[in-house]
Amino acid sequence: MAETAYVGIVQAIRRRIASGSLRPGDRVPSTREITREWGVAMATATKVLTTLCQEGLVVARQGIGTVVAGPVAGPVEVAVRSARSGVEVTRDLVVxxxxxxxxxxxSGALSMRRIATDLGVAxxxxxxxxxxxDELLLRMVDTVFADNPFPADPPPGWRAGLEVAARLLWTMFRQHPWAAAALSLTRPRATRRTLAYGEAVLRVLAGTGLDEYRMFQVYVAVFGYVRGIAVGLEWDAADEQxxxxTAEQHFLEQDATFADVTASGAYPxxxxxxxTSDFDMDLDEQFEFGLRHLLDGFAASLLALRLR
Structure with missing residues (x-):
């Protein structure tokens, strides 16, 4: 029965691709979505995506998931066409x-030679x-911060402002998984846009009653929290690619290993x-959970400061 279901689902997704309802670059149903749509076990859903990958119909793409294989008109292709049709190669185009x-x-695929090849230049x-x-990477970081600016009129209150700051960073790291590892807490390198972000966050904290030292500690704590939870995104995406x-398939494949390791009874x-918890490793949910409790801690500290 499961074997028949698996074949039928593979054929159904093949038909969607062949008909054009799923085009190159479109995300195909995840294992969890397959289990819901077709009512099959997670193992069957995993086998479906594995088969489609082996057939070359789908690929795992960084920061997106499993998508239909084939050429996608993205920023790189636009840049190539522009350069080869005589448009001047500028610093912004290179970045x-x-x-x-x-x-x-x-980021492992990034090199000057690769960029030149895509642009059709020496x-x-x-x-x-x-x-x-090194300068290129710094300009890349500056550019993605420029594309995700802190709002000019953030919501009132330190907590709402820090929520905006943290979610802005998280969204940026989700869009650009390489950026988290490119930003160091202990060896920071300033750019105009990263300093503009820091300036905005510190303005949010002005008037809280914190001295400058504590203000900067809060800024670093929020930045470090978001960066810390995001720093594995690129590695995970590269491994999936x-x-x-997928991450879901990985957890399923670890079931047997988990059973072997815990069979001793040493980890009750x-x-x-x-x-018993039915815990699902949803990074977005985990991010919000951690952020909420981090800010709860700041709120308690501020209350204690005001009661002195």
């Missing part, structure tokens, strides 16, 4: 081409616009919580 490569394939010509890959195995609390 945005680099961002598109890193977004789609990870590698050495890029150095007229950026002096090194390389193996074709962990096993009980995992087996």
């Amino acid at each position: 945005r081409t680099a961002i598109a490569i890193a977004d789609n394939e990870g 590698t050495m010509s890029l150095y007229r616009h950026v002096s090194s890959k 390389e193996t074709g195995i 609390t962990f096993v009980r919580v995992v087996e």
Whole structure:
């Protein structure tokens, strides 16, 4: 029965692709969506996506999920067509081409040679616009911050302002998974747009009663929290792209290993919580949970300060 269902689902998704209802670059149903739509077990849904990957019909794409394979008219292709049709290669074009490569394939795919190939120009010509890959990465970071500016008129109150600041960062890291690792807390490098973000966050904290030292600690704590939860996004996406195995499929494949490791009975609390909680590793939900409690802690500290 499960075997018949698996074949039928594969054929159904194939038909959607062949008919054009799912086009190159469109996200196909996830394993969880397959289980809901067709009423099959997670293992069957996993087999469906694995088969479609093996057939070359779908691929895992960084920051998106499993999508229909084929050429997609994205920023890189637009840049290539523009350069080869005689449009001048500018610094902004170089930087945005680099961002598109890193977004789609990870920062490991990024090199001056690769950018030059996509733009149809000589590698050495890029150095007229950026002096090194290090400068390129810095300009990439500055650009994605420019594309995600802090609102000019944020909601009133320190808590609402910090929520905006944290969610803005989280959205940016979701869009550009490589950016979290490119930003260091202990070895920061200033750009106009990253400093503009920091300025906006510190303005939110002005008037809270915190001294400047504590204000900066709160800023670093919020930034570090968001960066910390986001820093694995690129690695996870790269692993999914390389193996074709989604996060959901990975958890399923770990069931046997988990059973072997916990068979000794040495981890009773962990096993009980995992087996009874029905916990789902939803990073967006986990981000909101952590942010809420982080800000609750700040609120308690501010209250204590005002009661002194």
